[in-house]
Amino acid sequence: xxxxxxxxxxxxxxxxxxxxxxxxxxxxxxxxxxxxxxxxxxxxxxxxxxxxxxxxxxxxxxxxxxxxxxxxxxxxxxxxxxxxxxxxxxxxxxxxxxxxxxxxxxxxxxxxxxxxxxxxxxxxxxxxxxxxxxxxxxxxxxxxxxxxxxxxxxxxxxxxxxxxxxxxxxxxxxxxxxxxxxxxxxxxxxxxxxxxxxxxxxxxxxxxxxxxxxxxxxxxxxxxxxxxxxxxxxxxxxxxxxxxxxxxxxxxxxxxxxxxxxxxxxxxxxxxxxxxxxxxxxxxxxxxxxxxxxxxxxxxxxxxxxxxxxxxxxxxxxxxxxxxxxxxxxxx
Ligand code: COA
Numbered sequence: 001x002x003x004x005x006x007x008x009x010x011x012x013x014x015x016x017x018x019x020x021x022x023x024x025x026x027x028x029x030x031x032x033x034x035x036x037x038x039x040x041x042x043x044x045x046x047x048x049x050x051x052x053x054x055x056x057x058x059x060x061x062x063x064x065x066x067x068x069x070x071x072x073x074x075x076x077x078x079x080x081x082x083x084x085x086x087x088x089x090x091x092x093x094x095x096x097x098x099x100x101x102x103x104x105x106x107x108x109x110x111x112x113x114x115x116x117x118x119x120x121x122x123x124x125x126x127x128x129x130x131x132x133x134x135x136x137x138x139x140x141x142x143x144x145x146x147x148x149x150x151x152x153x154x155x156x157x158x159x160x161x162x163x164x165x166x167x168x169x170x171x172x173x174x175x176x177x178x179x180x181x182x183x184x185x186x187x188x189x190x191x192x193x194x195x196x197x198x199x200x201x202x203x204x205x206x207x208x209x210x211x212x213x214x215x216x217x218x219x220x221x222x223x224x225x226x227x228x229x230x231x232x233x234x235x236x237x238x239x240x241x242x243x244x245x246x247x248x249x250x251x252x253x254x255x256x257x258x259x260x261x262x263x264x265x266x267x268x269x270x271x272x273x274x275x276x277x278x279x280x281x282x283x284x285x286x287x288x289x290x291x292x293x294x295x296x297x298x299x300x301x302x303x304x305x306x307x308x309x310x311x312x313x314x315x316x317x318x319x320x321x322x323x324x325x326x327x328x329x330x331x332x
Contacts, residue, residue, distance in 0.1 A: 002129055003128075003170070003177030004124060007329060007330055008064075008066035009062075010061065010062025011059045011289075012059040013044040014055065017044060018044070019031075029158060034157045038157065038247075038260070040284045043284030050143070051095075052142060055141050056081075056163045059187070060137055064167065067167035075104070075195060076176065077102065078132045078136065079092045079140075079181070081110060082145050093139070099131045112185070112288070112316055113317035114290065114314050117138070117164070119183055135168075136168045140291065141163035141289055142288055148216060159284055159286070164290075166292055176327060178325070179322040180238055189226060190319070192222055193318075195311065210240050227261050230319070233267065235313050236280045244309075251311065253277045254276070256278070256291075258280065277295075277298055287316065306328045307328065310328060
Protein backbone atom coordinates (compact mmCIF):
# COMPACT_ATOMS: atom_id res chain seq x y z
CA UNK A 1 0.00 0.00 0.00
CA UNK A 2 1.21 3.49 -0.85
CA UNK A 3 0.67 6.23 1.75
CA UNK A 4 1.13 10.02 1.66
CA UNK A 5 3.76 11.55 3.99
CA UNK A 6 4.10 15.22 5.01
CA UNK A 7 7.81 15.63 4.31
CA UNK A 8 8.71 19.31 4.66
CA UNK A 9 7.51 22.85 5.23
CA UNK A 10 8.51 26.34 4.10
CA UNK A 11 7.03 29.82 4.34
CA UNK A 12 7.64 33.37 3.26
CA UNK A 13 6.33 36.69 4.56
CA UNK A 14 6.83 40.07 2.85
CA UNK A 15 9.01 42.62 4.64
CA UNK A 16 6.55 45.45 5.11
CA UNK A 17 4.67 45.46 8.41
CA UNK A 18 1.27 47.13 8.73
CA UNK A 19 0.60 47.68 12.43
CA UNK A 20 -2.67 48.41 14.23
CA UNK A 21 -1.26 51.87 14.85
CA UNK A 22 -0.81 52.36 11.08
CA UNK A 23 -4.40 51.21 10.44
CA UNK A 24 -5.76 53.63 13.04
CA UNK A 25 -4.45 56.44 10.82
CA UNK A 26 -6.32 55.02 7.81
CA UNK A 27 -9.76 54.14 9.30
CA UNK A 28 -11.69 54.84 12.50
CA UNK A 29 -10.22 52.12 14.70
CA UNK A 30 -7.61 51.64 17.44
CA UNK A 31 -4.90 49.21 18.53
CA UNK A 32 -6.96 48.51 21.65
CA UNK A 33 -10.12 47.58 19.69
CA UNK A 34 -8.30 45.35 17.18
CA UNK A 35 -6.23 43.60 19.87
CA UNK A 36 -9.24 42.96 22.10
CA UNK A 37 -11.56 41.70 19.33
CA UNK A 38 -9.07 39.76 17.22
CA UNK A 39 -5.69 39.30 18.94
CA UNK A 40 -4.00 40.76 15.84
CA UNK A 41 -1.20 43.29 16.37
CA UNK A 42 0.30 43.48 12.90
CA UNK A 43 0.22 41.88 9.45
CA UNK A 44 2.58 41.78 6.44
CA UNK A 45 1.89 43.56 3.16
CA UNK A 46 3.52 42.58 -0.15
CA UNK A 47 5.23 45.19 -2.30
CA UNK A 48 3.40 46.50 -5.38
CA UNK A 49 5.52 44.42 -7.75
CA UNK A 50 5.47 41.34 -5.48
CA UNK A 51 2.76 38.98 -6.73
CA UNK A 52 1.11 36.00 -5.04
CA UNK A 53 3.30 33.72 -7.20
CA UNK A 54 6.45 35.44 -5.87
CA UNK A 55 5.39 34.78 -2.28
CA UNK A 56 4.45 31.19 -3.15
CA UNK A 57 7.70 30.59 -5.02
CA UNK A 58 9.83 31.69 -2.05
CA UNK A 59 7.89 29.45 0.36
CA UNK A 60 8.15 26.57 -2.12
CA UNK A 61 11.93 26.95 -2.56
CA UNK A 62 12.36 26.45 1.17
CA UNK A 63 10.00 23.45 1.32
CA UNK A 64 11.82 21.79 -1.62
CA UNK A 65 15.24 22.43 -0.07
CA UNK A 66 14.15 21.00 3.30
CA UNK A 67 12.57 17.92 1.67
CA UNK A 68 15.95 16.79 0.30
CA UNK A 69 14.29 16.19 -3.09
CA UNK A 70 15.74 17.22 -6.39
CA UNK A 71 13.43 19.64 -8.24
CA UNK A 72 13.05 17.15 -11.08
CA UNK A 73 11.43 14.65 -8.71
CA UNK A 74 8.37 16.91 -8.18
CA UNK A 75 5.55 15.79 -10.46
CA UNK A 76 2.65 18.05 -9.44
CA UNK A 77 2.08 21.56 -8.05
CA UNK A 78 -1.21 22.64 -6.51
CA UNK A 79 -1.80 26.14 -5.24
CA UNK A 80 -4.69 27.24 -3.02
CA UNK A 81 -5.40 30.95 -3.34
CA UNK A 82 -8.21 33.50 -3.44
CA UNK A 83 -5.84 36.24 -4.59
CA UNK A 84 -4.25 34.70 -7.72
CA UNK A 85 -1.85 36.68 -9.92
CA UNK A 86 -4.52 36.78 -12.63
CA UNK A 87 -8.29 36.47 -12.51
CA UNK A 88 -9.16 33.06 -14.13
CA UNK A 89 -5.92 32.22 -15.96
CA UNK A 90 -3.11 31.37 -16.05
CA UNK A 91 -3.10 29.52 -12.75
CA UNK A 92 -0.75 30.76 -10.03
CA UNK A 93 0.51 27.16 -9.69
CA UNK A 94 1.64 27.17 -13.34
CA UNK A 95 3.42 30.52 -12.85
CA UNK A 96 5.14 29.32 -9.67
CA UNK A 97 6.24 26.09 -11.41
CA UNK A 98 7.93 28.08 -14.17
CA UNK A 99 9.56 30.48 -11.71
CA UNK A 100 10.95 27.45 -9.87
CA UNK A 101 12.19 25.88 -13.13
CA UNK A 102 10.03 22.75 -12.73
CA UNK A 103 9.43 20.68 -15.83
CA UNK A 104 7.04 17.87 -16.81
CA UNK A 105 4.56 18.69 -14.09
CA UNK A 106 0.80 18.96 -13.60
CA UNK A 107 -0.14 22.36 -12.13
CA UNK A 108 -3.45 23.90 -11.09
CA UNK A 109 -5.11 26.19 -8.52
CA UNK A 110 -8.07 25.56 -6.28
CA UNK A 111 -10.40 28.00 -4.52
CA UNK A 112 -11.54 27.02 -1.04
CA UNK A 113 -10.64 30.27 0.74
CA UNK A 114 -9.15 29.80 4.21
CA UNK A 115 -9.66 26.02 4.07
CA UNK A 116 -7.54 25.91 0.91
CA UNK A 117 -4.49 24.29 2.49
CA UNK A 118 -6.52 21.37 3.88
CA UNK A 119 -8.23 20.92 0.49
CA UNK A 120 -4.89 20.75 -1.39
CA UNK A 121 -3.51 18.39 1.23
CA UNK A 122 -6.44 16.06 0.55
CA UNK A 123 -5.87 16.34 -3.21
CA UNK A 124 -2.18 15.48 -2.77
CA UNK A 125 -3.04 12.52 -0.53
CA UNK A 126 -5.53 11.16 -3.09
CA UNK A 127 -3.15 11.53 -6.06
CA UNK A 128 -0.36 9.80 -4.15
CA UNK A 129 -2.43 6.97 -2.71
CA UNK A 130 -3.88 6.25 -6.17
CA UNK A 131 -0.34 5.95 -7.54
CA UNK A 132 -0.79 8.80 -10.04
CA UNK A 133 1.92 11.07 -8.53
CA UNK A 134 4.90 10.62 -6.19
CA UNK A 135 6.07 14.03 -4.94
CA UNK A 136 3.60 16.89 -4.80
CA UNK A 137 4.33 20.52 -3.95
CA UNK A 138 1.33 22.16 -2.27
CA UNK A 139 1.24 25.91 -1.72
CA UNK A 140 -1.10 28.28 0.10
CA UNK A 141 -0.25 31.77 -1.13
CA UNK A 142 -2.12 35.02 -0.70
CA UNK A 143 -1.72 38.68 -1.49
CA UNK A 144 -4.94 39.53 0.33
CA UNK A 145 -3.98 43.21 0.35
CA UNK A 146 -4.92 43.17 -3.37
CA UNK A 147 -8.57 42.28 -2.56
CA UNK A 148 -8.91 44.22 0.72
CA UNK A 149 -10.83 47.48 0.94
CA UNK A 150 -8.66 49.73 3.12
CA UNK A 151 -11.60 52.07 3.75
CA UNK A 152 -13.66 49.26 5.39
CA UNK A 153 -12.63 48.96 9.03
CA UNK A 154 -14.59 45.75 9.55
CA UNK A 155 -12.33 43.80 7.14
CA UNK A 156 -9.05 45.66 6.56
CA UNK A 157 -7.88 45.07 10.14
CA UNK A 158 -8.02 41.30 9.70
CA UNK A 159 -6.07 40.33 6.60
CA UNK A 160 -2.40 40.06 5.62
CA UNK A 161 -0.12 38.64 2.93
CA UNK A 162 2.12 35.56 3.01
CA UNK A 163 2.70 32.04 1.74
CA UNK A 164 3.41 28.55 3.01
CA UNK A 165 4.34 25.39 1.13
CA UNK A 166 4.82 21.69 1.82
CA UNK A 167 6.07 18.59 0.03
CA UNK A 168 3.83 15.53 0.21
CA UNK A 169 5.51 12.31 -0.93
CA UNK A 170 4.71 8.65 -1.43
CA UNK A 171 5.86 6.22 1.29
CA UNK A 172 5.25 2.58 2.14
CA UNK A 173 5.83 3.26 5.86
CA UNK A 174 2.41 3.43 7.54
CA UNK A 175 3.84 5.31 10.57
CA UNK A 176 4.59 8.26 8.29
CA UNK A 177 1.15 8.31 6.67
CA UNK A 178 -1.29 11.22 6.83
CA UNK A 179 -3.95 9.62 9.01
CA UNK A 180 -7.17 11.28 7.86
CA UNK A 181 -8.53 14.44 6.22
CA UNK A 182 -12.10 15.78 6.37
CA UNK A 183 -13.36 18.49 4.01
CA UNK A 184 -16.79 20.07 3.65
CA UNK A 185 -18.67 22.96 2.05
CA UNK A 186 -22.09 24.61 2.22
CA UNK A 187 -22.94 27.30 -0.32
CA UNK A 188 -25.97 28.45 1.64
CA UNK A 189 -23.59 30.57 3.72
CA UNK A 190 -21.94 32.06 0.61
CA UNK A 191 -22.94 35.62 1.42
CA UNK A 192 -21.16 35.64 4.79
CA UNK A 193 -17.80 36.14 3.13
CA UNK A 194 -17.44 36.94 -0.54
CA UNK A 195 -15.96 39.05 -3.32
CA UNK A 196 -19.27 40.00 -4.98
CA UNK A 197 -17.90 41.89 -7.99
CA UNK A 198 -16.00 41.03 -11.13
CA UNK A 199 -17.21 37.47 -11.84
CA UNK A 200 -20.07 36.17 -14.00
CA UNK A 201 -22.37 36.35 -10.97
CA UNK A 202 -21.59 40.03 -10.58
CA UNK A 203 -24.23 42.74 -10.90
CA UNK A 204 -21.82 44.67 -13.13
CA UNK A 205 -22.03 44.40 -16.91
CA UNK A 206 -19.04 43.36 -19.02
CA UNK A 207 -17.67 46.88 -19.38
CA UNK A 208 -17.93 47.65 -15.71
CA UNK A 209 -16.13 44.43 -14.85
CA UNK A 210 -12.87 45.97 -15.89
CA UNK A 211 -13.13 48.52 -13.12
CA UNK A 212 -15.30 46.57 -10.68
CA UNK A 213 -13.42 45.97 -7.48
CA UNK A 214 -12.78 42.46 -6.23
CA UNK A 215 -12.78 43.53 -2.60
CA UNK A 216 -13.85 41.11 0.10
CA UNK A 217 -17.08 41.75 1.97
CA UNK A 218 -17.91 40.01 5.22
CA UNK A 219 -20.66 39.60 7.79
CA UNK A 220 -18.16 39.33 10.61
CA UNK A 221 -20.39 38.58 13.54
CA UNK A 222 -22.33 35.76 11.81
CA UNK A 223 -19.09 34.34 10.38
CA UNK A 224 -17.64 34.27 13.89
CA UNK A 225 -20.49 32.14 15.26
CA UNK A 226 -20.53 29.67 12.35
CA UNK A 227 -16.74 29.40 12.58
CA UNK A 228 -16.65 28.38 16.25
CA UNK A 229 -19.48 25.88 15.76
CA UNK A 230 -18.04 24.32 12.59
CA UNK A 231 -14.43 24.15 13.74
CA UNK A 232 -15.26 22.47 17.03
CA UNK A 233 -17.65 19.92 15.46
CA UNK A 234 -15.15 19.04 12.75
CA UNK A 235 -12.29 18.38 15.17
CA UNK A 236 -14.43 16.28 17.51
CA UNK A 237 -15.52 14.17 14.52
CA UNK A 238 -12.04 13.53 13.13
CA UNK A 239 -10.63 12.64 16.57
CA UNK A 240 -13.52 10.29 17.39
CA UNK A 241 -13.45 8.61 13.98
CA UNK A 242 -9.76 7.81 14.38
CA UNK A 243 -9.91 6.95 18.11
CA UNK A 244 -7.37 9.64 18.93
CA UNK A 245 -7.46 11.45 22.27
CA UNK A 246 -6.87 15.20 22.64
CA UNK A 247 -3.69 14.58 24.61
CA UNK A 248 -2.10 12.73 21.67
CA UNK A 249 -2.16 15.94 19.64
CA UNK A 250 1.24 17.56 19.96
CA UNK A 251 0.39 20.61 17.82
CA UNK A 252 -3.13 21.91 17.19
CA UNK A 253 -2.70 24.23 14.19
CA UNK A 254 -5.96 26.03 13.44
CA UNK A 255 -6.57 28.57 10.70
CA UNK A 256 -5.40 31.88 12.17
CA UNK A 257 -8.46 34.11 11.76
CA UNK A 258 -9.08 35.52 15.21
CA UNK A 259 -7.61 34.73 18.64
CA UNK A 260 -11.09 34.59 20.19
CA UNK A 261 -12.22 31.92 17.68
CA UNK A 262 -9.07 29.84 18.30
CA UNK A 263 -9.45 30.19 22.09
CA UNK A 264 -13.13 29.15 21.98
CA UNK A 265 -12.31 26.04 19.93
CA UNK A 266 -9.26 25.17 22.06
CA UNK A 267 -11.32 25.48 25.26
CA UNK A 268 -14.20 23.42 23.85
CA UNK A 269 -11.70 20.66 23.04
CA UNK A 270 -9.98 21.00 26.44
CA UNK A 271 -6.60 21.56 24.81
CA UNK A 272 -3.72 22.95 26.84
CA UNK A 273 -2.21 26.29 25.77
CA UNK A 274 1.07 24.61 24.82
CA UNK A 275 -0.77 22.41 22.29
CA UNK A 276 -2.26 25.39 20.41
CA UNK A 277 -0.13 27.13 17.78
CA UNK A 278 -0.77 30.89 17.49
CA UNK A 279 0.59 33.27 14.86
CA UNK A 280 -2.44 35.51 14.40
CA UNK A 281 -0.84 38.27 16.49
CA UNK A 282 1.97 38.87 14.00
CA UNK A 283 0.48 37.85 10.62
CA UNK A 284 -3.31 38.36 10.92
CA UNK A 285 -5.49 36.21 8.68
CA UNK A 286 -3.57 35.05 5.59
CA UNK A 287 -6.31 32.67 4.36
CA UNK A 288 -4.90 29.55 2.64
CA UNK A 289 -1.37 30.46 3.79
CA UNK A 290 -2.14 30.65 7.50
CA UNK A 291 -1.81 26.96 8.44
CA UNK A 292 1.47 26.28 6.54
CA UNK A 293 2.90 29.59 7.82
CA UNK A 294 2.07 28.48 11.38
CA UNK A 295 3.64 25.03 10.80
CA UNK A 296 6.74 26.76 9.49
CA UNK A 297 6.90 28.93 12.61
CA UNK A 298 7.06 25.95 14.98
CA UNK A 299 9.46 24.17 12.64
CA UNK A 300 11.86 27.13 12.67
CA UNK A 301 11.51 27.49 16.45
CA UNK A 302 12.63 23.85 16.74
CA UNK A 303 9.42 22.74 18.47
CA UNK A 304 8.13 20.56 15.60
CA UNK A 305 9.92 17.22 15.65
CA UNK A 306 9.84 14.10 13.49
CA UNK A 307 6.79 11.82 14.07
CA UNK A 308 4.90 14.40 16.16
CA UNK A 309 1.17 14.51 15.46
CA UNK A 310 -0.35 17.71 14.09
CA UNK A 311 -4.06 18.50 13.91
CA UNK A 312 -5.15 21.10 11.34
CA UNK A 313 -8.54 22.80 11.43
CA UNK A 314 -9.91 25.52 9.15
CA UNK A 315 -12.99 27.26 7.87
CA UNK A 316 -13.46 29.96 5.26
CA UNK A 317 -15.50 31.55 2.51
CA UNK A 318 -17.84 29.24 0.64
CA UNK A 319 -18.40 28.31 3.41
CA UNK A 320 -15.77 25.62 3.46
CA UNK A 321 -14.24 23.74 6.35
CA UNK A 322 -11.81 20.92 6.99
CA UNK A 323 -9.54 19.14 9.42
CA UNK A 324 -6.56 16.83 9.10
CA UNK A 325 -4.51 14.49 11.32
CA UNK A 326 -0.93 14.61 10.07
CA UNK A 327 2.32 13.22 11.51
CA UNK A 328 5.36 15.30 10.60
CA UNK A 329 7.51 12.96 8.51
CA UNK A 330 10.76 14.49 7.28
CA UNK A 331 13.31 12.11 5.74
CA UNK A 332 15.90 13.06 8.40
N1 COA B 1 -12.61 49.35 14.92
C1 COA B 1 -13.51 49.86 15.76
N2 COA B 1 -14.83 49.52 15.75
C2 COA B 1 -15.20 48.61 14.84
C3 COA B 1 -14.31 48.01 13.94
C4 COA B 1 -12.97 48.44 13.98
N3 COA B 1 -12.03 47.93 13.17
N4 COA B 1 -14.99 47.14 13.15
C5 COA B 1 -16.26 47.16 13.56
N5 COA B 1 -16.41 48.06 14.58
C6 COA B 1 -17.62 48.40 15.34
C7 COA B 1 -18.89 48.10 14.59
O1 COA B 1 -19.21 49.16 13.72
C8 COA B 1 -19.87 47.95 15.71
O2 COA B 1 -20.26 49.21 16.15
P1 COA B 1 -21.77 49.52 16.66
O3 COA B 1 -21.94 48.65 17.88
O4 COA B 1 -21.73 50.97 16.97
O5 COA B 1 -22.66 49.13 15.54
C9 COA B 1 -19.05 47.31 16.84
O6 COA B 1 -17.68 47.58 16.51
C10 COA B 1 -19.26 45.82 16.99
O7 COA B 1 -19.20 45.23 15.68
P2 COA B 1 -19.25 43.67 15.48
O8 COA B 1 -19.12 43.40 14.02
O9 COA B 1 -20.44 43.11 16.21
O10 COA B 1 -17.90 43.25 16.27
P3 COA B 1 -17.37 41.81 16.61
O11 COA B 1 -17.17 41.67 18.06
O12 COA B 1 -18.16 40.74 15.92
O13 COA B 1 -15.91 41.85 15.97
C11 COA B 1 -14.85 40.97 14.00
C12 COA B 1 -15.77 42.04 14.57
C13 COA B 1 -14.78 41.16 12.50
C14 COA B 1 -13.48 41.15 14.63
C15 COA B 1 -15.42 39.58 14.36
O14 COA B 1 -16.79 39.52 14.03
C16 COA B 1 -14.70 38.46 13.65
O15 COA B 1 -13.54 38.24 13.84
N6 COA B 1 -15.45 37.67 12.86
C17 COA B 1 -14.91 36.54 12.15
C18 COA B 1 -14.26 37.06 10.93
C19 COA B 1 -13.38 36.05 10.29
O16 COA B 1 -12.70 35.31 10.94
N7 COA B 1 -13.40 36.08 8.98
C20 COA B 1 -12.53 35.28 8.21
C21 COA B 1 -13.07 33.92 8.05
S1 COA B 1 -11.83 32.88 7.41
